Amino acid sequence: MRYSIAIEPQIPECHVEIHCSQVNREVEGILQALVLTETTVAGQAGAETRFIPVSQVLYFESVDDKTYLYTHDEVLSCDLRLYQITEKLDDVGFVRISKSVVANLHHMYAIRRERNRTLTAEMSNGERVQVSRTYLQEIQRKLGV
Numbered sequence: 001m002r003y004s005i006a007i008e009p010q011i012p013e014c015h016v017e018i019h020c021s022q023v024n025r026e027v028e029g030i031l032q033a034l035v036l037t038e039t040t041v042a043g044q045a046g047a048e049t050r051f052i053p054v055s056q057v058l059y060f061e062s063v064d065d066k067t068y069l070y071t072h073d074e075v076l077s078c079d080l081r082l083y084q085i086t087e088k089l090d091d092v093g094f095v096r097i098s099k100s101v102v103a104n105l106h107h108m109y110a111i112r113r114e115r116n117r118t119l120t121a122e123m124s125n126g127e128r129v130q131v132s133r134t135y136l137q138e139i140q141r142k143l144g145v
Contacts, residue, residue, distance in 0.1 A: 001026065025144060032092045039092065041085075043069050043076030050076065054092065058123045059103040060085050072125045095142050097121060098132040105142055 016034060020027050040051040058070045060082060067078045067085075078085075085094065085102050093105040107124040111131055114120055119131035131139070 039089070041069060041078060041080070043078050045074070045076050052076065054089060054094075054104070055106070057104055058107045058125060058127070059097075059101055059129060060094075061129075062100045070127075093142070095139055096135050097139060098130055098135060101129055103129060105139075111136075111139070 039054045056071045069078045097103045110122045120128040
């Protein structure tokens with residue numbers, strides 16, 4: 001793959017073109033990265049609402065009918081339900097890994113089988129999250145393995 005960047009100060013907005021013979025995994029990955037840079041999700045911390053780029057979200061978790069989003073250094077509450085998150089972010093690398101967690105594959109380092117036959121995903125901040133066998137095929141499909 002080759003690329004070029006043309007800096008043109010008179011252009012009011014960044015414009016990206018992709019020239020390719022076919023849309024393959026590499027092109028899909030580039031498109032996902034572009035969408036990730038522009039998509040945000042609202043998270044609440046006390047009385048403050050923050051708009052977090054989804055590229056910074058490691059995973060969403062539902063606990064006691066409340067949804068939380070996790071970044072490297074904070075946890076915020078979120079008004080979206082997991083099914084809404086899955087619908088909104090399915091095309092940009094988020095996948096359901098259990099009944100209560102939707103994870104960002106871009107922040108997932110490994111999936112390990114533990115001694116007690118459970119599966120855990122190690123996230124980029126070192127945190128481990130349970131993976132359900134029910135969702136393992138979908139995770140593998142999204143990762144292309």
